[in-house]
Amino acid sequence: MKVLVPVKRVIDYNVKVRVRTDGSGVDLDNVKMSMNPFDEIAVEEAIRLKEAGKAEEVIAVSIGVPKAQTILRSALAVGADRAILIHSSDDPHDDIEPLAVAKLLKGVVEEEQPGLILMGKQAIDNDMNATGQMLAALLGYPQATFSSELTIEGDAATTTREVDGGLQVIKLRLPCVVTVDLRMNEPRYPSLPNIQKAKRKPFITKTPEDYGVDTSHRLEIVKTVEPPTRKAGEILPSVDELVDKLRNEAEVL
Numbered sequence: 001m002k003v004l005v006p007v008k009r010v011i012d013y014n015v016k017v018r019v020r021t022d023g024s025g026v027d028l029d030n031v032k033m034s035m036n037p038f039d040e041i042a043v044e045e046a047i048r049l050k051e052a053g054k055a056e057e058v059i060a061v062s063i064g065v066p067k068a069q070t071i072l073r074s075a076l077a078v079g080a081d082r083a084i085l086i087h088s089s090d091d092p093h094d095d096i097e098p099l100a101v102a103k104l105l106k107g108v109v110e111e112e113q114p115g116l117i118l119m120g121k122q123a124i125d126n127d128m129n130a131t132g133q134m135l136a137a138l139l140g141y142p143q144a145t146f147s148s149e150l151t152i153e154g155d156a157a158t159t160t161r162e163v164d165g166g167l168q169v170i171k172l173r174l175p176c177v178v179t180v181d182l183r184m185n186e187p188r189y190p191s192l193p194n195i196q197k198a199k200r201k202p203f204i205t206k207t208p209e210d211y212g213v214d215t216s217h218r219l220e221i222v223k224t225v226e227p228p229t230r231k232a233g234e235i236l237p238s239v240d241e242l243v244d245k246l247r248n249e250a251e252v253l
Contacts (some may be wrong), residue, residue: 001054001056001057001114001115001116001137001152001174002055002056002057002059002112002113002114002115002116003046003049003050003055003057003058003114003115003116003117003118004059004061004105004108004109004114004116004117004118005039005040005042005043005046005058005059005060005075005080005110005117005118005119006039006060006061006062006063006101006105006117006119006131007035007036007039007040007043007060007062007071007072007075007120008035008036008062008063008064008068008071008120008123008236009033009034009035009036009062009064009065009067009068009070009071010033010034010035010036010037010123010124010125011026011028011031011032011033011124011125012031012032012033012034013034013037013124014032015031016171017225019057019225019226020224021142023223023224023225023232024221024223024224025093025221025224026084026093026125026224028082028092028093032134033067033070033071034071034074035071035074035075035125036120036124036125037120037124037182038119038120038122038123038124038179038180038181038182039119039120039123040120040178040187041181041182041184041185041187042118042119042179042180043058043060043075043078043079043080044078044081044132044184044185044186044187044188045118045150045180045184045185045186046058046080046118047078047079047080047188048185049116049150049152051079051080054152055115055116055152057082057094058079058080058082059080059081059082059083059084059112059114060072060075060076060080060082060083060084060085060211061083061084061085061086061105061108062083062085062086063085063086063088063101063104063105064086064087064089064092064096065088065089065090065091065092065094065220066085066087066090066205067092067134068085069085069205070202071082071166072084072085072203073155073182073198073199073203074190074193074198076191076198076201076203077190077194077195077197077198078084078187078188078189078194079194081199081201081202082201082203082204083201083202083204083207084108084203084204084206085204085205085206086104086108086147086152086205086206086207086208086210086211086213087205087206087207088100088104088207088208088215089215091211095125095227096215097125097215097217097218097219098128098130098131098134099130099134100208100213100214100215101131102130102131102134102135102137102138102212103138103213104208104211104215105117105131105135106135106138107210107211107212107213107231108211109135109139113175114175114253115174115175116152116157116174116175116176116178117132117141117175117176117177117178118150118178118180118226119131119132119135119177119178119179119180120179120180121145121146121179121180121181124249132145132177132178132179133145133179135177135203136176136177139175139177141175141176141177142172142173142176142177143172143176143177143178143179143180144157144159144161144170144172144176144177144178145161145178145179146161146162146163146181146183147159147160147161147178147179147180147181147184148160148161148162148167148180148184149184150178150180150184151172155173155182156171156173156174157171157172157173157174157176157178158170158172159172159178161181162181162183174234232239
């Protein structure tokens with residue numbers, strides 16, 4: 001069985017995001033970029049399935065600018081077998097919308113015929129949380145979102161997912177789409193020898209035209225603003241004043 005893992009290049013989660021002065025978007029100049037954390041977990045889970053003998057090949061795919069090859073090399077360094085970069089733009093600010101991404105991934109799936117598509121539940125840059133669901137709908141595959149555990153037995157996948165009321169265990173027939181949560185595993189770090197080996201692993205570059213997909217935008221971002229500054233706390237001398245403020249100012253009582 002092949003496992004396909006889509007990965008995205010995003011601002012590193014340790015970096016404080018800055019908004020452009022004109023409000024047109026996020027400032028990406030001289031900003032450290034890395035693999036989306038949820039996608040790192042998906043890559044790790046795919047590799048664990050391969051190590052357990054449940055998968056034969058792990059394919060990493062990314063859609064975006066040429067610099068996205070760095071995160072694909074990272075996936076190869078920790079154990080992925082092949083990588084596909086779909087060069088969709090040269091502008092790092094040009095974020096391809098989820099529907100276009102899902103259509104491109106559908107083309108990859110039809111070409112590669114994986115038994116399982118493992119992906120992060122969302123990207124930390126736009127928090128859309130839509131690509132996995134759209135891909136499953138386009139393919140007509142069963143799906144499980146927000147998964148924290150996954151087991152493969154025969155032609156079925158059993159996954160535990162978090163819901164409002166607790167945990168839900170569902171069984172899906174392969175092929176299927178599974179989006180992963182942070183609690184699924186702890187990603188490994190690549191070793192230096194594996195980083196060197198990754199340079200020799202198969203890596204191909206394609207374009208949206210190869211899959212007949214139009215990536216033009218259907219949504220317009222009107223303005224981007226930073227969240228309001230949090231007001232400083234206030235120490236009150238008595239419980240009565242606290243109750244008064246909660247009732248009359250905060251209006252929570």
